[in-house]
Amino acid sequence: MCEHCGCEAGLKRKEITLEKNILEQNEHLASKNRKHFDEKGIVAINLISAPGSGKTSLLEATIAQLRDEIPLAVIEGDPETERDAERIRRQGVPVVQVTTGGACHLDAAQVHRAFHQLEKEKFRLLFIENVGNLLCPSAFNLGEHLRVVLVSVPEGSDKPAKYPAAFYKADVFLITKTDLLPYFDFDLDEAKSLALKINPRLRVIALSAKSGQGLEEWCQLLRDLVSG
Amino acid sequence: MHEASLVMAMGEEIARLAKEQGAKKVLRVVVSFGQWSGIEKEAFCFAFEAFKKDSPLFKEADLEIELIPAVYFCPLCQQEFSPEEAPLCPRCKLPGLPSKGGELEIKKVEFLVED
Numbered sequence: 001m002c003e004h005c006g007c008e009a010g011l012k013r014k015e016i017t018l019e020k021n022i023l024e025q026n027e028h029l030a031s032k033n034r035k036h037f038d039e040k041g042i043v044a045i046n047l048i049s050a051p052g053s054g055k056t057s058l059l060e061a062t063i064a065q066l067r068d069e070i071p072l073a074v075i076e077g078d079p080e081t082e083r084d085a086e087r088i089r090r091q092g093v094p095v096v097q098v099t100t101g102g103a104c105h106l107d108a109a110q111v112h113r114a115f116h117q118l119e120k121e122k123f124r125l126l127f128i129e130n131v132g133n134l135l136c137p138s139a140f141n142l143g144e145h146l147r148v149v150l151v152s153v154p155e156g157s158d159k160p161a162k163y164p165a166a167f168y169k170a171d172v173f174l175i176t177k178t179d180l181l182p183y184f185d186f187d188l189d190e191a192k193s194l195a196l197k198i199n200p201r202l203r204v205i206a207l208s209a210k211s212g213q214g215l216e217e218w219c220q221l222l223r224d225l226v227s228g
Numbered sequence: 229m230h231e232a233s234l235v236m237a238m239g240e241e242i243a244r245l246a247k248e249q250g251a252k253k254v255l256r257v258v259v260s261f262g263q264w265s266g267i268e269k270e271a272f273c274f275a276f277e278a279f280k281k282d283s284p285l286f287k288e289a290d291l292e293i294e295l296i297p298a299v300y301f302c303p304l305c306q307q308e309f310s311p312e313e314a315p316l317c318p319r320c321k322l323p324g325l326p327s328k329g330g331e332l333e334i335k336k337v338e339f340l341v342e343d
Contacts, residue, residue: 010342010343012341013338014249014339015338015339016338016339018334018336019334019335021332022234022237022334025240025241026237105230163266164264196323197315200300200324200325
């Protein structure tokens with residue numbers, strides 16, 4: 001650049017083709033997390049949903065069912081507070097709370113740090129409860145083996161059509177709070193077919209953490225995963 | 229909502245490359261997003277404009293966004309297809325697996341470098 005007037009004499013344009021993932025750094029850390037999990041024989045589950053879809057309640061019900069069979073641990077992601085971690089701690093399960101300071105998703109680096117805090121614990125199944133948000137967490141790979149997206153009955157059966165990104169990259173679609181089906185116009189078949197249109201390989205399970213309906217199918221899926 | 233953090237990640241990546249290349253300025257950035265990437269184009273542009281204000285290297289940079297339509301793969305017929313409605317293989321009618329559509333990619337960058 002010309003030092004007198006800042007004009008562009010002596011400079012040229014150069015185009016570089018990158019074709020590089022914007023989140024390459026996160027992908028790199030996610031694959032490190034994955035390796036870490038695999039070395040320790042741990043299966044990691046990433047739970048994604050809007051706020052209030054029942055992620056923590058599902059975890060409480062799942063822990064009650066499985067804790068005598070499979071040693072578990074939980075990483076809780078929230079913008080603020082330890083509230084969710086306290087709910088899990090009451091169940092006697094090791095838990096690390098990650099507060100993102102207002103950020104709308106967990107990233108692989110946060111999970112990496114949280115996982116180190118669980119180093120002394122022995123467990124086979126790790127639940128990562130993402131920040132309540134159906135948009136942002138879907139872009140961030142955490143190194144998980146299974147990505148689960150939840151929609152609760154009060155949210156409406158057209159959610160998969162409104163938030164396709166969350167379903168596109170998920171493995172399991174859980175329809176939660178089915179005990180409320182008599183009180184809402186939620187069409188189970190519609191929710192299922194909209195989600196399968198985006199991602200035909202999704203496994204869909206409808207359940208209620210409160211009544212226990214459908215919970216066994218979910219727990220069996222987890223047992224199968226852990227026994228490999 | 230996470231467009232701002234994506235712009236930051238992209239900026240870091242490009243700044244690193246600019247340093248390697250001895251570039252004085254970034255003139256143009258081309259990104260491509262998959263149909264199911266969850267990116268709001270306007271929010272990304274907005275976040276990029278905000279980012280430019282605080283980043284001298286990017287002050288004059290233009291942003292171009294390309295969208296990649298979703299493509300599915302049929303494991304049975306071993307072929308890719310672009311569905312219009314449900315992602316069913318046009319040949320065997322069985323559901324395909326997601327193949328393209330989740331991309332968040334920095335495609336090209338144009339720098340101003342010493343001649």
